[in-house]
Amino acid sequence: MLPALCEVLTHPDCNLRYLGLVSCSATTQQWADLSLALEANQSLICVNISDNELLDEGAKLLYTTLRHPKCFLQRLSLENCHLTEANCKDLAAVLVVSRELTHLCLAKNSLKDTGVKFLCEGLSYPECKLQALVLWNCDITSDGCCSLAKLLQEKSSLSCLDLGLNHIGVTGVKVLCEALSKPLCNLRCLWLWGCSIPPFSCEDLCSALSCNQSLITLDLGQNPLGSSGVKMLFKTLTRPNGTLQTLRLKIDDFNDELHKLLEEIEENNPQLIIDTEKHDPWKKRPSSHDFMI
Template sequence: MHLDLKGSKIENNGIKSLCEALKHPDCKLQNLRLEFCELTAVCCLNISKALIKSQSLIFLNLSANNLLDDGVKLLCEALRHPKCCLERLSLESCGLTEVGCEDLSLALLSNKTLTHLCLADNVLGDDGVKLVSDALKDPQCTLQSLVLRCCHFTSLSSEYLSTSLVHNKSLKHLDLGSNYLQDDGVKLLCDVFRQPSCNLQDLELMGCVLTDACCLDLASVILNNPNLHSLDLGNNELKDDGMKILCDALRHPNSNIQKLGLEYCSLTSLCCQDLSSTLLSNQRLINMNLTQNALGCEGIGKLCEALKSQECKLQILGLCKEAFDEEAQKLLEEVEVSNPHLVIKPYCNDYGEEDGSWWWCS
């Protein structure tokens, strides 16, 4: 049911043999990983035929292969076919451009089974995102998870996406990380995200060139969207002033945020009192990533006061203990002893569907 061939030198001839097996009615394979397998557009004709014939394959990872737009065009012929059963497809770093987005957008309109699509690390640009957004707008689109991380688009795409998301009722996970959205772009998106009718549950905005200027808008989303459970704002210059605004929202009983990413957000000890107060009053927040922030021993001390309390429901805290002095390390170690429900670790995200990284999993 699961076959992982990642990093194998399969090439075109190997794919042909593999696809013949996939087409056989006795083949029960559900998950197939083919990342870094030196595949090209030529392989996609065989893969496309296999996707139409296979009644079991639901997960396909083709990341890090030089498929290009021509290869994706062939894959989309299968995706548009009514007998294609594929539910999850990753095309991360496959050399796609806006040309490939045109074929994908058409496929998204006719496909009734695909729910997860990863297009990360492709130069789609604003024009490519516009094409994908047009598909999202259509009620026929069934996508639940869309990954557009590092796709080289700007705040202009925020306008396209926000217009589409007003109409979309299926999307639950959206990753826009490592794109040049800036505060203005995120403000446009927040106009949609803050609406209670927005069904989005997981939003990733890591490395989107954000500052504390957008935190009021983000706070409004936290307060007004009861569906949003996970918010990743890592690698943005939110600073202590922005964190204070977010904490005010997180302390409100309307906040349903369970997982919060704040890695490398230029936070210092000055925001730790707000964070501490939030941890004591928020009963839903169970996972918070604070790695790569200069909180200092003073800040760690304030956090530990909350972390020791029974009122604190946090289960996972992202912090590298070795990044602090001996006194701060000792405080954190004491917390781990007094609060057995809390895990402190340097990396907050384990690959898995729960953190949005479903395309790395089988």
């Protein structure tokens, strides 16, 4: 299949804009041929090669393509491609020189804190154009959050960040909230689904929401916030003039006090939609597909 596809991609009349190659089990030579085809193609802007084992050679070929001045890819998903922290060093170099790449999904790769640190080094360059980064289930802890928090406090192109299903801990939440409180932070969407955030971390979240003027989406789903944590968040959100438009969280005990606070939020911040995860939460996870369209 890939040889024929490469021939199509290099044809001058090819107008293909989206390419999905999920679980295609290509050989190293086929990845090489595809890389050359991507360099020659002038129409592709979205490529999804999730669930493929690229190996080091395949990954390096792809990075070379992304650095090519005639590569026009804007959105790329490498979800579950067996990438490691070492691969992130090459990816960081790509982020610095790529003129078009704005959306990158690296979900389900064991990048760890070292990998995140490498990525942040690339993201810190003013030439970097990346806007959305998906790091769902990448074995990231509070150390990785410290690298991201430092980046977010400075002027950065990054506006959407998915850290779902990482054990970022209390310290991770705290440093991210400190970053959200800084005037240069322009993060608009933050997903912290299933990050084991405890009730007392809501104090940091409330502090960030009180002064942040850019965040429009905050996902705290599947975190054990408890009634006390939800109450703190709701009290903060009863104040008008907030920018938040979507808040997702899990409520185990929806009591009368929370109902009353919710009514106040609806009155003072009518633009805010609160999702209490009554339906299947897994179906609402930001996926590579969401970032590719």
